[in-house]
Amino acid sequence: MKKISFNGNWVYHEGGGGALQSLMGGGQDTGKPVTLPHDASVGKPRDSQEENGSGNGFFVEENCNYTKEFVLKEEDKDKNIWLEFEGVYQNAFVYINNSYAGKCPYGYGNFYIDATRYVKFGEKNQIKVIVKNGVPSGRWYTGGGIYRDVKLMIADRLHLAPDGIHLACVDLEEGLAVVRSEAVLEYTGCGTRAVNVLVQLLDREGNVAAQDSMPVTVQEHTKNTYRQKLYVKNPSLWNVDAPYLYSYRICIMEGENMLDEECGSFGIRKLQLDTAHGLRINGKTVKLRGGCIHHDNGVIGSAVFAHAEEFRVKKLKEAGYNAIRSSHYPMNRKLLDACDRYGMLVMDEFSDVWTTTKVDFDYGMHMAEWWEHDVTNLVNKDYNHPCVIMYSIGNEIPETGNRFDAAWGKKLADKIRSMDDSRYVANSVNLMLSIMDRIGEIMADTSQSAQEMAGTGGAQSEINSAMSSMGDMMNRLVASEIAGKATEEAFAQVDIAGYNYAAFRYEQDGQLYPNRIIAGSETFPQDLDVNWELVEKLPYVIGDFSWTAWDYLGEAGIGKITYDKNPGMSFYAPYPCKAAYCGDMNLLGDRRPVSYWREIIWGLGSAPYLAVQPPKYHDTEHHMTSWSMTDAVRSWNWSGCEGKPVTVEVYTDAEEAALYVNGALLERREVGLEKKARVMFETVYTPGVLETVVYKDGKETGRDRIETAGSAVRIMAAADTLRIPADGSDIAYVEISMTDEEGRLNPEAGERVSISVEGPGTILGFGSADPESEENYFDTSALPFEGRLRAAVRGTGEKGSITVILNAQGCERAEVRLEAD
Template sequence: MLRENFNDNWKVCKSVAALDALFYPEKVQEPKPVKLPHDAMICSERSPEYPTAGGGAFFKAENLEYTKTFFVPKEDQGKVIFLEFEGVMQYAFVWVNGGFAGQHPYAYSNFYVNITDFLRFGEENTVKVIAKNGAQPNSRWYSGGGIYRNVKIIKGEPLHISMDGVMISTPIAESDRAVVEVRAKIENENLGFRCGWLKTVIRDEDGAEVAKERTKFHVFSEGTLTVQQRIYVKNPKLWNLDAPYLYTCESILESEEIRDKTAVSFGIRSLTLDPERGLQLNGRTVKLKGGCIHHDNGMLGAAAFEDAELRRARLHKKAGYNALRSAHYPMSKAMLDACDRTGLLVMDEFTDVWTSCKCDFDYGFSFAEWWERDVEQMVYKDYNHPCVVLYSIGNEIPEAGSPTDASWGRKIAEKIRSIDKTRYITNALNLPGAILDVVVPMMRAQKPESAGAKSGEINQVSKDMQQDMRSWILNSDILQERIEESCGVLDVIGYNYTTERYENEPKLSPNRIVVGSETSPAALAENWELVEKHGYLIGDFSWTSWDYLGEVGIGHFGYEDDKIDRFYGDYPWIAAYSGDFDLTGFRRPISYWREIIWGGRNHTPYIAVQRPGRYGQKPADGNHIWTDSISSWTWPGYEGHPIIAEVYSDAEEAELFINGISQGRKPVGDEFKKFYCQWDTVYETGEVEAVTYIGGKETGRFRLKTAGTPRLRVEKESESLRAGTNDLCFINIELADENGILNTAVQKDVTVSLTGAGILQASGSADPRTEENYYDTTHKTFYGRVLAVVRAGEEKGTARLTVSAEGMDSVVVEIPVV
């Protein structure tokens, strides 16, 4: 079927109930033109009074109305026509020409609406989409609002290949031969018996034909059938992490004349799983170097732009990651495509809730009625993506410990297996959360004044839980009895923050396979040692690899004068501040420590420096906290003051030099962490350098220098944009001296303005505690950095971004729009 972009020429306004619009016309707003994908919430105001609260970063949420007028040619009469919505936040209702055409409550799964019967051919038509996002809170994180993923219009003949109807697997994937199994579902909406042929052509990345097949079929009126083909490919290029090669499968339905055609990309690869070798890709064991990500793209909000998703994927890969977990909902098509292209494996997660709501208005309201359709959509969406290796059926689901409600897990798992037997199923279990009916009364007895005891909210319970209580729970017979069934339906048991149980798993069953589905960032050294030691431990997913909006302040350092007793921070916190990457995609120090543990950086050490203004103060303990450090040797006003310099390395020893003078040599790895050592020294301007040694021989050097007087340094990440598309150019703005050294100590108000053939989509810093808006054009630098994002305009030309700051020469960056 012909798929066309349907993102242009929409209008949006606050949705007003019909009676209110009739009796109170002043409530009706003038619609504003928008181009999809569009996140309305990121453009709204913030207040501590809004019900989104800290989980939703205090943003205002509203019910939204989107409308679009479009012409349908007379010659389309007789065809079947659908709209595909890749994601609407949330409770979407669709009308066409005033007629109710469909609805979909789950905000994270794509859905199709057959609009054929509602259209007027040869005339203008109007589609209206209502997103009921005003009922808050609807998520435990920043959700965004509106039609935040792509929309397509799909046209086909009555005899056509179904939506997501081509499903490709590779049961044999070897270096000299592969079997590509193609299953195509065909629908006949004609009144009449039809004969046809399905022609399939496999093409390589250059478009050359490498294999083909043609199969005859007959189908009855209003009938469906599935055509299966086994196609042999000689000397295939296998999809793997280092060379993610993609083929294209063209499916052409022929009946008298060509009736339908579709093309999907896929990879030829094999997956196996066992307790000794773990997860194997093309016969080689792969340990999952994973990160959990939310769906937002920082200052872009929830809008799923292809370039933003591809940028995130590439930066993860460059930092040493080989896997991502979509937490806690199905991953966008754009991110799946990005992972296919970059060679990242994916754990795609279905939901954060089953029947027990975690927020007042979350998916728990709709789960019992809609789960089966939403599971189907997730699996059909994922099926042809070689990056997807695991389905997670839930995150920290309390029903997993219920004798009656654990059956939901079995239903979901078996539904997935009924569609896709080529991948593996897990569930991200929070073990105390599975027996909250036991845990919360214990907490109320031991810590009656704690927020966790009062609320019973799982994150707060985990924060407040005493270690002795935690140890008892994780080793209790009652826990094992309660989760036994939930574990038994899985191919891989997912544990959130439960490293203590890893080595006990083979005693429970020699067939068990485990993944750290969500772990503390600073626990990687201990976790990874176990992952490498045991075949049945297949990987580790840190919370989180990329900072995100909402769940504000969970990575807060919590010094005595700046404590947060609750799990979330107070307004104006906007971000979690727990990622290896900050909101702008800039790597934080823990990212380099992680890369070194995973064997990266070729023995080159890394230096981070703790903020001297906090010297001698102890930060709070927490699951999502690293040291309060940045990679900088620019600390004006602290000359002669004590300072902590950290060195990360996989060497045996490290030596620190300040202005050429040795501060001593130390073994790498101390009481704090492995692959880590620190020097309690005195700050001097100039240069700090780390030299590392193995067997007494130097293996690497890394140095930081004090920055001089800053100037604006502006660098664009894209050379050009395509007019009329959703192409983005990310522009890094830094305060750097004449030698290019980032000055993290100077804070400036940076103003950006755009003229020409582009749109300033967003700008801002990575500051997790700010009252600035990402639609503002002036922002304070955060550790010397600001990011601007330019979106392609509709017409060809040049987009010119002017960057200015008081006392500095302005810089103009030109971006061709071609």
């Protein structure tokens, strides 16, 4: 099967593209040429009056449509033609040569259009994709338009069905792996044909590790699955530390003629799950050091590029993560590929909603009719990826507490198991949301006054706001017997019970439900020290997924710290806040202090880490949400605060820490008195050198220091790859830092940086990690945040040298060169 990129030469139009639009618009064409992937939302100025507001980060959600003209060769006239759309947000309607060819409501799922009957050969065709994006359509930044790849697929009448190759390791012992291959052959022609299905597994050097050939008689207009087994001697295994990947090649041979071929990668590994050992991979227990991630990549919005996904996975792996949960949608192919290569385990999640909506126009409007189509595509997409160890059928679904609607969980789980028996099924349940319709009953049962709920908005409150406002009340509700009973059926339907914000139930539920396997599918970042002790102590608790591993657009301000005035029920931040600001990594992927603390709690880091709370807020009351732990940053530049009190935080696995300011010992204190692996010091801000020395058994085990950067500012810039595809199919990041003359990062640098490009390149996105910046990512100038900026560079279709130019007042110009080829 030929798979051809179909990303080029599209025209983007605003508006729904209905039959009367051109007539009403006077026939004017306002289209804009684009190359996919294209996020239509990130390219528009944000609007403080946008209906979805802080939920979508004040980005604009609108209807739009795309058109493209293309020609198919005459030689392909007797072939089957498909288009695969990996992601269109949302409610996509596809028309080919003015005929309706198909649709897909789900904005995060891939889907196929069989174009065979609609296309012409040797002459011009036109395709039109209409995107109906109702507002509000999501609880976070959704992006908009055709934001993932589109492929044109051409195959013989007898072919391997798209995503019809399934490989699984079904048995593994010392020196031998048994790999099952399933291939779906589809024949849309007439007559009977005799073919052979050849399956090969190749090692990294290209040697055949195992192969099999199966004769098949194919009858007209049939679609059947053919199973073969491969026996791999002395296999190299895939795991999180050594993610070995084989290549597979599956061919349909008719005599000496190859009718179709499918190639890809596959990892051999064995999964086991039980209450005594937890999760085992290749016989070894693995605890999931997990984090949740949303689908945007900061300055480029939701547009999917291989480099951006690899960058994210690599950064998370370096920070100690070995697992990520897609929140709350099926992962894209490029992210899965990166997880395979880096050994990152995946919980791939189906949806945030089932049959009820959480906002007016989300997938809950369509799930009951489309779930089987979308689940099928999810499993087929994931099947050959060793990184995927479990599917989550939903996130915080209210129906899980309703004995009739909970049956949807069984439908979803049964469908997945019927397609894939090699992985596990989970459900990420928020017990409080599951019992929202019974809060009055629970309050009476626990002798609490209903008035205590008045300030939270009760069952009608948005879930994040309610959770943040209720505090201990929420814990009592979730810990109640009624909550446990209400979710028994939902948890019984799956292999792994995902607990969102309910770690305090781990021990009691281990006794109440001795056959239950638990994962902390969503947890507060500040609770990791307590949660991880439970994960390590209880074998049936297989891991913890923090909210979140990486900051994201939308749900603006859920991790924001406010000062002095208590925000009360104003849970989300007002305009211009655009990001949640609750990630271990900020929007650029720079590690925040909580990330280093987390690494120490996991037992992976031993070096101490210094962070400083902003001294201008020292004497001001801090108001934190449940998704924030500290406002400390790594800086010893606090102009205007000289001589003022300041709080210094030291993260360490040592027993004691000493703090020095400009070489003078301030104090030596015991670590962990107020929070595990952390100690706080009070001092006054004096520019110079801040240093900590840490001790175990009275002996020094590590040091860390921060120096005040000088006032002179330089622009330091470098690309993280020197070559990009000329066709715009991938990007490079240009990392920009504001430093002093000696190369020390200056977090206070306030010079506005402008960007331009020469040569066959364009700036796809430019900006900082500032969650409250009013700038757009398509602007050509931006203020640094904590001394940092990033630009994403993309090819424009021609080969040649690209020069990215950066200027700021009072700074020497900086240039970065790339090659487009």
